[in-house]
Amino acid sequence: MIVTPMWLLSSSVLLLFLTVLLTPLIKGSQRFLINTSFTLTSVASLLGVIGGVWAVGGGTTEKIILEIGLPALPFHMRIDPLAGYFITVISLLSLFVSLYSIGYIKGYLGRRPVTSLVICYCLFIAGMLMVVLADDALFFLVSWEVMAAASYFLVMFEDEHIENRRAAFLYIVVAHVGAIAILLSFGVMAGLAGDFENFSGYTFDAMRQAQLPVQWATAAFLLAFFGFAAKAGVVPLHVWLPEAHPVAPSNVSALMSGVMLKTAIYGIVRVTFDLIGDFPWWWGAIVLILGLVSAVMGVLYALMQHDLKRLLAYHSVENIGIILIGIGLSMIFTSYHMPLLAALGLIAGLYHTLNHAMFKGLLFMGAGAVLHATHERNMEEMGGLIHRMPWTAALFLIGCVSISALPPFNGFVSEWLTFQAFLLSPALPNQLLKLLVPLGAALLALTGALAAACFVKAFGVTFLGHWRGHHTPRVREADFPMRLGMVLAAATCFLLGVLPTVVIDWMDIISEQLTGSKLRVSTGAYSWMWLTPIAPERASYSGTIVFLGILFVVVAAYLVLHVKPGAIHRAPIWDCGFEKINQRMQYNATSFSMPIRxxxxxxxxxxxxxxxxxxxxxxxxxxxxxxxxxxxxxxxGWLYKPVVEVSFYLSRRVGRLQQGRIQAYLIYSFITIIVLLVFSR
Amino acid sequence: MNINIASQINSFLAALVLLTAFGMLVQRRMYGLVHLFAWQGLFLSLNTAIVGFVADRHHLYISSVLTLTLKVILLPYILHVLIQRLKVHKEVETVVNIPMTMLIGIALVIFSYHLMAPVRELSTLVTRSTLAVALATVMIGLLMMITRKHAVTQIIGFLAMENGLFFAATSATYGMPLVVELGVALDILIAAFIFGIFFFHIHTTFDSLDVEKMARLKEED
Structure with a gap:
């Protein structure tokens, strides 16, 4: 037996399915079930990480055909660097979250059985891996539905609350509208690749080879983009996201927000760059504009939230926007045949995909730890948790710094690369784009600043100050597996921020395959330290040196303050002359966001x-x-309410046909027969 | 036998089938309905045998015997037993009054003849003139299902429709292949058993076999 990336990934998926089968056998002891199953998913994820990293590093493409599924329509599986990259993203976060879940899910012990959660959790991860591995439309859609259905049940897990049921319903509706669009898009491509009589065009290989007429290619792209945008939560299709993410168990929210949305990004990249391959510039402009709108709107909405997980969910909208900005720019550059800049945009978007998975996973895990300890999601009731939960607070802070795009963490690197792509856009031959695209850079800068403000609020209100709630719960620090998952994610955030050149050299093959050019970020002496996307005289950044500088300042400040005794002394809070100050009088989330409101x-x-x-x-x-x-x-109110009202109105109208009387139904058939006979005579 | 005579007999039997169909439409008693159904089966069986003889299709004899056992003996027997067990032999209420139903039935027969006129021009079979009667029997069966409220009458209507279809098959193409006919016969038998079981369940649930009561199952807004 030869071990290849495909072998590793197949065994990873198989192990997840085996865990599903094992679960009912050991559900008698829930504690044992949690330990065993999440250890197994961790192992499966680890296999996935190894396989994914190997597939990208080796740069090989490997295919297998599974003779299952429908007769004469076998499932095709394929691993190439792009798929390997997304496998790495998915598996890496699944690994951390699975470790975290060993501790987190124990919070349900004694409250409700977790068997269904474990089963759906495994199916969910397996579904995401299969989506990325799929190499034909059929297998892709089957996996896509496995993923959607499993996550639907995970959102529904605590189904005694009406808000959970509503959120899950909204989620499944949006997911299915999106899935229909994707199905139609694949239908268009498969039909033109083979022919409409048989299914010969359903493999991605056939679609790659086909030359689509431009209007059909546009239809396929628009449908696919709509479908994937619904899954990714692009404004205005984002409404399900802030409803579904907060009500799901936190480990699931981490996975949904961190990696499930990324499968949609994968789909967009796969369909546009790989399957269609040749496109006009305005496709990229659509992606870019929607990305910018999502980024700005997402962060503004996030600022208004005082539910910690809801706030994080809106930030997912924002970050998906930032990823799409990179990909949109890359598409514009590709259509003007500027491969180096296209590679820059693509790498920026993909790198942000990995970064977002890491820090958003970390933040959701942190929010889950807070929820686990306090049973509270509303930030207005929290405060001062840094004293009770020092680990969680420190790790959550790392997540905040990363997502706010501050050096030396990973968020900065990918946003910096996106800015570089923006700043190089005057090289475009199109006058309109030359003028408008730099405006996007300004919006992206605004987004970054607002995100930082939002996370000052999130961290400050949750962890600093004093407890704001009326009753004080007994808060305990997160246990070891939870801390382990978060520490690993935080460490990855740090490494991705300090050693970006290593990572980009590793994933450069993707840009070579999709845009035709390598980015080659590291040139010259000390190359691993300096990130130089285009040329050293234009711009370069070294995470290592920035980190060392920050470390030096922090150490110096610590020494100055702590070496001399008495430099720090504690005093009562100045109460403005108002004597009866209490903890309800603190600055809170609503007051913090008031100026922006x-x-x-x-x-x-x-x-x-x-x-x-x-x-x-x-x-x-x-x-x-x-x-x-x-x-x-x-x-x-603008988009969804009218649709909901019209569909209810129509259903009520159509519902009148349903008399409930057998004779009525028979008369319908009778009249139909008579009419058909008259017309077909 | 002379082709002409066979054609005459065939038309005569078709008329009888139609007559029984109308009879079922107006019959108010349960037992009467079952008897009419059995008569219809008998005419059908005879017709099949004659068509088989004239056209020299020997497998039609088998389907004729099958029809005889199933539709003349077995199904009426099952229905009889059901009616006795469930004590439902009282008069049947109709949704539309009887004369009105008759008028609709006549309109359906005229409609069928009108519909089948072009087929009669084209066909060369002995039995071509009876195709319209077969179609009319199907439609009258459906009409019976619509106008009656009682579950047992609805089933008889359904079985009458099946008779019409069978009649159409013999008169249009000298019968279906034997395998298909065997399958259909088996289906009818199984359907009868399933109906029997359902009758008992409906009876225990609603205390009646009036299908109007089932409107209660409808979801309220």
Missing amino acids: RIFGFLFNIKEQVKLIPRAAHPFFPKKINYYLRVRDRFW
Whole structure:
């Protein structure tokens, strides 16, 4: 037996299915079930990581055909560097999250059985791996549905709450509308690749070879982009995301947000760069514009949230936007045959995909640890957790710094690369793009700044200050497996930020295969240290040196403050002369985001009320002040509500046909027969 | 036998089949309905045998015997037993009144003849004139299912429809291949058993075999 990447990945998927089969046998002891199954998924994920890294590093393409599925329509599997890269992303986060789950899921012990969660969790990861491995439309869609169905049940896990059921329903509706669009897109491509009579065109190989007429290629692209955008949560198809992610168990939210959305990115890259291959510039412009809108809207909506997991979910919208910006730029450059710049955009987008998986996974795991300890999602009730949960706080802070794109962590590297791609866009031959694309850079900068503000709020309100809630729960630090998962994710964030050249050299083969040029970020002496995307005289960045600089400043500050005794002394808080200060008077999430709510208020549907309840004796000194604030997504009212209302109206109309009487149904058939006979005579 | 005479007999039997169909449409008693159904089966069986003899298709004898055992003996027997067990031999209520039903039935027969006119021009078979009768029998069976409220009558309507189809098969193409006919016969038998079981369940659930009561199963808004 020869061990190849494909062998490793197949065994990884098989191991996940075996775990599913094993689960019912050992469900008697739930504690044992959690330990065993999540250890097995960790092992499977580890195999996936090895296989994925190897597939990209080796740069080989390997195919197998599975004689299962429908007769004469076998499943094709293929691993190439692009697939290997996404396998690495998926498996790496699955590994960390599986370790984390060993601790996290134990929180359900005694409350509800977790057998179904374990089964769906395994199927979910297996589904994501199969989506990436699939090499024909049939297998792709089957895997896509496995992934969607498994995640639907995971969102539904705590199904006694009505909000969970609603969120899961919304999710499955959007997922299926998207899946239909993807199906139609593959139908167009397969039909033109083979012919419409048989299924010969259903393999991706046939689609690659086919030369589609430009209008059909456009139709296929638009359908596929719509379908994948619905899965990725691109504005305005993002509404399911902030509903579904918060209600799912936190390990599942980490996977959904961290890697499930990335399968949609994979789909976009696969369909445009690989299957269609040749496209006009405005496809890239569409991707770019939607990416920018998602980035800005996502972060603005995130700022308005005070539910920690909901806030993180909106940040996923933002980060998907940033990834799409890179990919959109790459598509524009590709259509003008500028392979080096196209490679830069593509690498920026893909690198951000990996980075986002890591830091968003870390943040969701951190939010899960907080939820696990306090049973609270509302930030307004939290505070001061840094004293009780120092590990979680420190790791969450690393996630915050990474997602805010601050050096030396990984978020900075990929956003910096995206900026480089933006700043090189004046080389484009199109006058319109030359003028407009740099404006996108300004929007991206705005996004970065707002994201940083948002995470100052998230970290500050959750972990700093004092506990804001009315009743104080007994908070305990996360246990060892949870900390292990988070530490590994944080360490990966750090390494990806400090050693970007190593990673980009590893994944450069993808850009060579898809855009025709390597990026070659490392040239000259000390090449591993300096990230130089185009030329050293233009721009270069060294994560290592920035890290050392920051480390030097921190150490120096520590020494200055702590060597001399008495440099730091503690004193009571200045209470502005108001004596009865209490912990409810702290700065909180709503007050933090108030200035931004004032400036960007027109983008939201805001309802704000202040009600004074006066005291009879002293009208100027009210007994109570009630403050009411509701911020809603405008897209719901603009786009979804009309659709929902029209479909309910039509269903009610059509529902009148359903009399419930057998005779009525028989009359329908009778009239149909008579009419058909009359017309076919 | 002379072709002409065979054609005459065939038309006569077709008329009888149609007559029994109309008879079922107006018959109010359960036992009467079952008897009419048995008569219809008998005419059908005779017709099949004669067509088999004239056209020299020997497998039609087998289907004739099958029809005789199933539709003249076995199914009426099962229905009889059901009616006795469930005590439902009282008069059948109709949705539309009887004369109106008759008028609709006549309109359906005229419609069938109108529909089958071009086929009669083209066909060269002995039995071509009876195709319209077969179609009319199917439609009258369906009409019976629509106008009656009782589950047992609906089943008889369904079986009458099947008779019509069988009649159409023999008169249009001298019968289907034997395998198909055997399959259909088996299906009918199994359907009868399933109906029997369902009748009992409907009876115990709704305390009645009136299908109107099943409207309660409808989901409310």
